[in-house]
Amino acid sequence: xxxxxxxxxxxxxxxxxxxxxxxxxxxxxxxxxxxxxxxxxxxxxxxxxxxxxxxxxxxxxxxxxxxxxxxxxxxxxxxxxxxxxx
Amino acid sequence: xxxxxxxxxxxxxxxxxxxxxxxxxxxxxxxxxxxxxxxxxxxxxxxxxxxxxxxxxxxxxxxxxxxxxxxxxxxxxxxxxxxxxxxxxxxxxxxxxxxxxxxxxxxxxxxxxxxxxxxxxxxxxxxxxxxxxxxxxxxxxxxxxxxxxxxxxxxxxxxxxxxxxxxxxxxxxxxxxxxxxxxxxxxxxxxxxxxxxxxxxxxxxxxxxxxxxxxxxxxxxxxxxxxxxxxxxxxxxxxxxxxxxxxxxxxxxxxxxxxxxxxxxxxxxxxxxxxxxxxxxxxxxxxxxxxxxxxxxxxxxxxxxxxxxxxxxxxxxxxxxxxxxxxxxxxxxxxxxxxxxxxxxxxxxxxxxxxxxxxxxxxxxxxxxxxxxxxxxxxxxx
Numbered sequence: 001x002x003x004x005x006x007x008x009x010x011x012x013x014x015x016x017x018x019x020x021x022x023x024x025x026x027x028x029x030x031x032x033x034x035x036x037x038x039x040x041x042x043x044x045x046x047x048x049x050x051x052x053x054x055x056x057x058x059x060x061x062x063x064x065x066x067x068x069x070x071x072x073x074x075x076x077x078x079x080x081x082x083x084x085x086x
Numbered sequence: 087x088x089x090x091x092x093x094x095x096x097x098x099x100x101x102x103x104x105x106x107x108x109x110x111x112x113x114x115x116x117x118x119x120x121x122x123x124x125x126x127x128x129x130x131x132x133x134x135x136x137x138x139x140x141x142x143x144x145x146x147x148x149x150x151x152x153x154x155x156x157x158x159x160x161x162x163x164x165x166x167x168x169x170x171x172x173x174x175x176x177x178x179x180x181x182x183x184x185x186x187x188x189x190x191x192x193x194x195x196x197x198x199x200x201x202x203x204x205x206x207x208x209x210x211x212x213x214x215x216x217x218x219x220x221x222x223x224x225x226x227x228x229x230x231x232x233x234x235x236x237x238x239x240x241x242x243x244x245x246x247x248x249x250x251x252x253x254x255x256x257x258x259x260x261x262x263x264x265x266x267x268x269x270x271x272x273x274x275x276x277x278x279x280x281x282x283x284x285x286x287x288x289x290x291x292x293x294x295x296x297x298x299x300x301x302x303x304x305x306x307x308x309x310x311x312x313x314x315x316x317x318x319x320x321x322x323x324x325x326x327x328x329x330x331x332x333x334x335x336x337x338x339x340x341x342x343x344x345x346x347x348x349x350x351x352x353x354x355x356x357x358x359x360x361x362x363x364x365x366x367x368x369x370x371x372x373x374x375x376x377x378x379x380x381x382x383x384x385x386x387x388x389x390x391x392x393x394x395x396x397x398x399x400x401x402x403x404x405x406x407x408x409x410x411x412x413x414x415x416x417x418x419x420x421x422x423x424x425x426x427x428x429x430x431x432x433x434x435x436x437x438x439x440x441x442x443x444x445x446x447x448x449x450x451x452x453x454x455x456x457x458x459x460x461x462x463x464x465x466x467x468x
Contacts, residue, residue: 008236009236009264011173011197013145013171015143015145017095017142017143018095018143022145024145024146024173024197025173025198025236026175026197026198026200026236026238026264026265027146027148027175027198027200027238028146029097029145029146029173080307080310
């Protein structure tokens with residue numbers, strides 16, 4: 001299964017003043033909510049979707065995150081935030 | 087609105103490193119009297135500005151001008167800005183962007199390059215910039231991609247090149263640009279001087295927008311096309327700078343801090359200098375940044391308008407240029423009692439009377455000095 005990786009046009013970083021992760025790109029910025037930040041910071045090319053879900057469920061001690069994470073990943077792909085599937 | 091706790095931090099810093107430029111574009115937004123503001127901050131002064139702005143919360147940093155490559159400390163500035171955590175954007179004509187400098191900028195951590203073109207044809211590109219730069223820009227575009235930078239191609243649109251929009255998009259695709267910014271001329275600075283020549287017709291705009299739509303459907307996510315509409319043709323004003331003192335701070339070459347890069351044309355302001363006032367005080371406490379912040383300053387028809395928080399009253403520079411008072415509603419709004427002034431400019435562009443035929447005023451030091459004298463005279467005669 002393919003690993004999830006941020007599109008290199010985007011840079012993800014923590015902004016202390018905004019208390020949020022942001023995605024920076026040419027002349028633009030998207031402020032992410034907490035869960036979006038937690039998901040995207042793990043899209044570093046080392047995990048596939050199932051591993052990511054598993055890890056987040058463990059990290060936050062919650063079950064059934066699969067649906068929400070899948071729909072966010074679909075949204076992120078649509079916005080071009082992730083490297084396209086080849 | 088002087089309560090600092092109600093003011094959001096700045097997110098965008100535009101560093102106008104110099105007003106010097108090898109190009110002479112007829113639509114440049116730099117102040118027409120730039121020749122009178124020819125001092126420049128030192129490397130250390132710029133670095134201090136970056137550190138302060140970053141601490142306030144700014145995350146995007148644009149290196150602009152003039153032509154920022156004319157500063158030979160650009161690589162040092164980019165390197166430090168990148169270390170501070172800024173997303174670094176170079177906004178350039180491409181003149182002077184050699185392979186050696188591209189490699190040095192890449193090593194310094196530059197994130198992205200915005201390259202300007204004036205048209206898809208050599209003739210018009212070179213005419214409008216009053217230079218021979220078209221072929222050079224093509225070579226630079228290729229090098230930018232070879233060095234692995236994301237690239238935004240920027241082309242300012244007006245009546246001369248609107249019919250070439252399809253060719254301009256083809257050019258962007260061929261160059262592998264990730265973004266194409268088709269920016270209809272905004273009438274400030276030199277563009278305002280040349281408004282009668284540059285103003286398109288409504289028909290030209292409709293045709294160009296249709297072309298852009300067709301391409302967007304065809305090319306998908308390969309290249310994102312922004313089409314910045316010319317607000318003279320609208321009934322509601324743009325939310326200029328996302329609101330005065332809301333996210334944006336520009337620092338001019340000489341250190342003047344501006345709430346908008348065109349604000350220098352507004353009378354009755356003393357823009358604070360970063361050499362004298364800390365950035366925090368400039369952003370939160372200065373008269374210049376508080377004057378039009380929020381909605382409290384508004385007059386009618388904005389004051390009682392239910393859309394006032396949508397467009398924030400539009401553009402202060404346009405209000406001043408066309409109504410004589412920067413606190414008036416932007417006359418682009420059809421609720422403004424002076425909206426007819428905008429309509430008459432648009433109508434005049436469509437009919438093109440011969441009396442409007444006069445030469446284009448190119449951006450140059452000589453023309454800037456002439457225009458400065460005119461502005462000084464206007465100020466003394468009231």
